[in-house]
Each structure stands twice: as structure tokens, then as C-alpha cells.
Amino acid sequence: MLPYLKIDFYHLKYCRYVTTQMNYRKQRGIHITKRKHQIYRMDDTTYGVKSQTEPGVQYTLKRTTAGWDCSCPDNTQYCKHAYALEERLGMKARSDRGIMIHQNGNQVECITSDHYLVKSQSKDESYEVRDFGSGWMCSCPDHIHTGSTCKHIQAVQWCTGEQCVIQESNQIVCTICNSSNVIRKGMQAGHYRYRCKSCGKHFTDNLGFEGRHSTPEHITIAVELVYAGLSIRKTSRALRTIHCVVGRSTVHRWADEYGHMMEAYLDEITPLVGEEWRTDEIYLKIRGERKYLFAMLDSKTRYWIARQVSAHKGTDDVRPMFRKAKEVADKIPSKLISDGAANFGEAHDAEYTPRNFTWKDSIHEAHIRLDGDINNNQMESFNGNTIRLREKVVRGLKKEDAAILAGLKVYHNHIRPHLGLSEGETPGEAAGVHVNGENKILTIIRAAAKARRE
Known part of the structure; x- marks a missing residue:
């Protein structure tokens, strides 16, 4: 008999047993998600799941690159509580672990431009991630059985720059020479005034909102309210409750200018x-x-x-x-x-x-x-x-060319979470474009202004 026709029936029986046990845990996890108030979030990397057999007992699950570390007695890599959390979070869990693999370093090895090796986080082996022209494919069980964009593909996308993060702009640079060697020199019209040590010029740091009398926070609140569905007149009246007295024409001008500005910047990023x-x-x-x-x-x-x-x-x-x-x-x-x-x-x-x-x-x-x-x-x-x-x-x-359409596109893609996606995920995040910060419109406007200046 040829060597490749030999079958290890003991190993086959063991694999069938393990598969049956994992399917049982997965079904129990799906059953947990169908019950209300069983899963809650503790912080960015930790979740809690209530016990299904002992009243008043809850288990803590902490995110790791290999999966979830659960405090329940079941010491397998994926218990029913981990499957329940995976079912609830969906692609967001894979995306977060892909970022962690990328940040750990030395986990992704480039063979060619369309062929990568990604180290397994639970075993001493590596998985192949390849692009055959119709998208990335991985040899891991998650991608083979579910067809989803697994954490290994997500890690490769981060390494190749396909996934993009729009960061908050916290660094102060000179508006004349772009030098970061600046010092603070008082305030002007409610904004900090700086002096550049390189060119000696004075400037105010109000990136993206130059010449505005209102604060960036008031402007972005007004813009988001308009895109979220509130009329311009009602938005103008709502701003008065936070001591920002502006007319409806001003609110319309803000929505018009920043809508086109954000759309033009985001269209340059490939989703x-x-x-x-x-x-x-x-x-x-x-x-x-x-x-x-x-x-x-x-x-x-x-x-x-x-x-x-x-x-x-x-x-x-x-x-x-x-x-x-x-x-x-x-x-x-x-x-x-x-x-x-x-x-x-x-x-x-x-x-x-x-x-x-x-x-x-x-x-x-x-x-x-x-x-x-x-x-x-x-x-x-x-x-x-x-x-x-x-x-x-x-x-x-x-x-x-009404700016309301440009703003609606930005709001739909990057601001409002979509009910058809994972919990709290926007279409932009599902497409690999992540916007940091609590005020996402402020982050996008300043990133667009910085790109325009450069």
C-alpha cells in the first residue's frame, strides 16, 4: 500500500471526538447569546459572562492573541463562554486580535508580495496567507470553515498598509515651516498662541478651524447633528443650550464646507x-x-x-x-x-x-x-x-452637489455604527478604515486639514 493511502484510524477517531466536543461548546455558546443580559463589557479587553448553571456566578474573559482566557473550569482554548462572546462580537473580535498580532512584531513573515506566513498564537506552527487575485485566503481552520477574514489575514493587512488608522492630531507644528520646535506664548481669541523657535513666527493652533470664532467642539457637534437628521434650524437652537449662539446660515456653511472636505480626504483612502x-x-x-x-x-x-x-x-x-x-x-x-x-x-x-x-x-x-x-x-x-x-x-x-449628501456618506461610513454589522462597528471599520477618538468628525477634519497642508 502506498504511504499516502495509509489511514491512522485512531487519530481520525480522536479528531472526530474533538470536533464533536467543540461543536457542542459552540452550540451552547450560541444559546447563551440568545438570552438577554448574559454578556457585558468590563473594559477594552475584558468581558464578563454569567454562569448558566450557578446563579450569581460570572466568569471573566480577557482578550489574548490566541483567543480568550476564561476563568471558568473548562480549560480548553475555546469554552462555551468564549464562543458566546465570539458570536456577539463577530468580526470585531478578529480585527482586534489581528491588530495585537501586528503590534507584537516578528509574527508575520513576507515570502512574496502576495504570500505571507503568520505564526499561530496557540500552536508551534505557521499559517499561509495568500492572495490569488480574488482576495486574501488563509490556511487556518477559522478561514477554511467559516470563510471569514480571520485574524491572520487582518494581521497581514495591517502589515501591508491595507488597513488604515486615522489618528487624533495631538502634535503642535508651525503653520509656516512645519517645525515641531515650538513653545506656548499666551492665548488669543480663546486659542493658545505659540512661537516657533525655528522661524521665529507666531501662530495659533486651530488646525482645520482657522478663522473660526466658535470652538472646534461646537462646530463638530453642529455638523454631526445635521448629518444625523436634525434640521438646520433645530441645530441652531440646540447650540444655544451650550452657549454657542450662531444663525442657521452659519450652521449650513459649516455642514457644506466640512462635508466636502471630509469626503475628498476619505475618498483617497482605499477601503x-x-x-x-x-x-x-x-x-x-x-x-x-x-x-x-x-x-x-x-x-x-x-x-x-x-x-x-x-x-x-x-x-x-x-x-x-x-x-x-x-x-x-x-x-x-x-x-x-x-x-x-x-x-x-x-x-x-x-x-x-x-x-x-x-x-x-x-x-x-x-x-x-x-x-x-x-x-x-x-x-x-x-x-x-x-x-x-x-x-x-x-x-x-x-x-x-449638496454637501448634505457628502456629509451623509461620511456619517454612514465612519460615524454611525451599523446595525447589520458587529456590535459598535461602522462600515468604515469593517472596510479597514479606523477613526480614533471620541469625536470622530473632529479627528477626520484635522487629518484632512493636515493632509491638505502637507
């Missing part, structure tokens, strides 16, 4: 979107006339990739949005889902259909049904809950 995109149109009233807003959405991350406002629904009206989506995502989708409108099919053929055998294949699925496996429910929900609700508040838009 890690999936292979299935969706598109649809929704009619809006702009200056009393009927216009159409076309949008491109990623099915996996719910990331709003591109938008286009047109007066008609022809192919030439929608093709710029298809081209913009390809530029932002730096790729084309493997599948595009839309309704049966001919303009989407013609635009797909013009922009995404492969021209030769070296191009990536892309199919267009236009036969959607309400009760079938292929539907466009995500896009219809997006049109109703994101676009239509906001348009009702402002009673129609005033111009085609």
Missing part, C-alpha cells in the same frame, strides 16, 4: 470592500425638480463607495458613478446586483466587463426577487433609512 456590490437609484427633489441619486454599496461591509446625482436615468448618467467606485475601491466587483434597469447593465458592460483573459471576471445579476435568494433588500433599506429620511427633514435639496 477593503468585498466582491459583491449593489446599486440602485432613488429620486430626490432638488430646487423643486425631480433628480436621481445613484449609489454604490458593498454587500459585505455596507460601505457606501460612490454616489452620483443626475437629471436622467440613462447609461451616460450612471457611468461616472461606476467609474468613481472603481477608482475609490481600486478594483471591480466579482458580482454586481441591481434591478432590471437597462442603464445598470450597459454601464456594467462598459466599465467592469473584462476585455481580455487577464482581466478579472465580473457578472451582473439583474434578476432579483423579493422572496428569492438574490434580492436587493440591503440597497432598498439603505435608500429608505439613510437617504429618504434625511431628505424629508430638509424638504428637498437646494443644489445637485
Whole structure:
């Protein structure tokens, strides 16, 4: 008998036993998540899960690169409490462990530009992470059995720079020569005044808000309230409760300027979107006339990739949005889902259909049904809950390039957590674009201003 045909039946029986035990723990963990008030957060890396057999007893789970360290008597790597927490957190748990693997150092080895080895955090072995043209694939059991973006793929994405973090800007630099050799010299109009030791010039540190009389906190609160759905008049009245007296025209000017500023900056960052995109149109009233807003959405991350406002629904009206989506995502989708409108099919053929055998294949699925496996429910929900609700508040838009659309795109992608994703995760975080800080709009504005200055 050939060596590779020999079967170790004892080892096979043991593997079957271990698999059965792990499946049992996983099912118990899923059952825990279905009960209310069983899981709670203690801090950034620690969670608590209530015991299911002993009243008043709770177990503590601490995040590690290998998984979860649980205080329960079950000493396996993944107990039922760990499975319950994984089910609740979803992709956020894998993302956090991917960051930890990347920060530990010497865990990822580059073989070629599309081939990496990532050390296992629980065994003395390494897993292969490769890109065959349709996305990263890993040899670990998590990716093989679930098809998810495992922690090893996340670690590789951090190492290659595919995942991006927009940091809070805390360093004070000279606005004239960009030197960090500065000292504080009093205050001016409520802002600290500095003197640069390199060039001798004086300046105030108000990055992104130069020339504004209101504080950055008041401005970002007003901008977020407008994008969240509050009318401009109500936003102006709400600001008075925090001693910021401004008119509605000022609030509108803030939303207009910073909406375009943030969108232009974020469009330069390539998101890690999936292979299935969706598109649809929704009619809006702009200056009393009927216009159409076309949008491109990623099915996996719910990331709003591109938008286009047109007066008609022809192919030439929608093709710029298809081209913009390809530029932002730096790729084309493997599948595009839309309704049966001919303009989407013609635009797909013009922009995404492969021209030769070296191009990536892309199919267009236009036969959607309400009760079938292929539907466009995500896009219809997006049109109703994101676009239509906001348009009702402002009673129609005033111009085609209204900043409210740019701000809505930023708010949807990077500010508001999406209910269809993991707990507290935004579409931008699911697509690898992380914004630090409690005030995310302030972080994005200052990062955009810093990039514009450089």
C-alpha cells in the first residue's frame, strides 16, 4: 500500500471526538447569546459572562492573541463562554486580535508580495496567507470553515498598509515651516498662541478651524447633528443650550464646507470592500425638480463607495458613478446586483466587463426577487433609512452637489455604527478604515486639514 493511502484510524477517531466536543461548546455558546443580559463589557479587553448553571456566578474573559482566557473550569482554548462572546462580537473580535498580532512584531513573515506566513498564537506552527487575485485566503481552520477574514489575514493587512488608522492630531507644528520646535506664548481669541523657535513666527493652533470664532467642539457637534437628521434650524437652537449662539446660515456653511472636505480626504483612502456590490437609484427633489441619486454599496461591509446625482436615468448618467467606485475601491466587483434597469447593465458592460483573459471576471445579476435568494433588500433599506429620511427633514435639496449628501456618506461610513454589522462597528471599520477618538468628525477634519497642508 502506498504511504499516502495509509489511514491512522485512531487519530481520525480522536479528531472526530474533538470536533464533536467543540461543536457542542459552540452550540451552547450560541444559546447563551440568545438570552438577554448574559454578556457585558468590563473594559477594552475584558468581558464578563454569567454562569448558566450557578446563579450569581460570572466568569471573566480577557482578550489574548490566541483567543480568550476564561476563568471558568473548562480549560480548553475555546469554552462555551468564549464562543458566546465570539458570536456577539463577530468580526470585531478578529480585527482586534489581528491588530495585537501586528503590534507584537516578528509574527508575520513576507515570502512574496502576495504570500505571507503568520505564526499561530496557540500552536508551534505557521499559517499561509495568500492572495490569488480574488482576495486574501488563509490556511487556518477559522478561514477554511467559516470563510471569514480571520485574524491572520487582518494581521497581514495591517502589515501591508491595507488597513488604515486615522489618528487624533495631538502634535503642535508651525503653520509656516512645519517645525515641531515650538513653545506656548499666551492665548488669543480663546486659542493658545505659540512661537516657533525655528522661524521665529507666531501662530495659533486651530488646525482645520482657522478663522473660526466658535470652538472646534461646537462646530463638530453642529455638523454631526445635521448629518444625523436634525434640521438646520433645530441645530441652531440646540447650540444655544451650550452657549454657542450662531444663525442657521452659519450652521449650513459649516455642514457644506466640512462635508466636502471630509469626503475628498476619505475618498483617497482605499477601503477593503468585498466582491459583491449593489446599486440602485432613488429620486430626490432638488430646487423643486425631480433628480436621481445613484449609489454604490458593498454587500459585505455596507460601505457606501460612490454616489452620483443626475437629471436622467440613462447609461451616460450612471457611468461616472461606476467609474468613481472603481477608482475609490481600486478594483471591480466579482458580482454586481441591481434591478432590471437597462442603464445598470450597459454601464456594467462598459466599465467592469473584462476585455481580455487577464482581466478579472465580473457578472451582473439583474434578476432579483423579493422572496428569492438574490434580492436587493440591503440597497432598498439603505435608500429608505439613510437617504429618504434625511431628505424629508430638509424638504428637498437646494443644489445637485449638496454637501448634505457628502456629509451623509461620511456619517454612514465612519460615524454611525451599523446595525447589520458587529456590535459598535461602522462600515468604515469593517472596510479597514479606523477613526480614533471620541469625536470622530473632529479627528477626520484635522487629518484632512493636515493632509491638505502637507
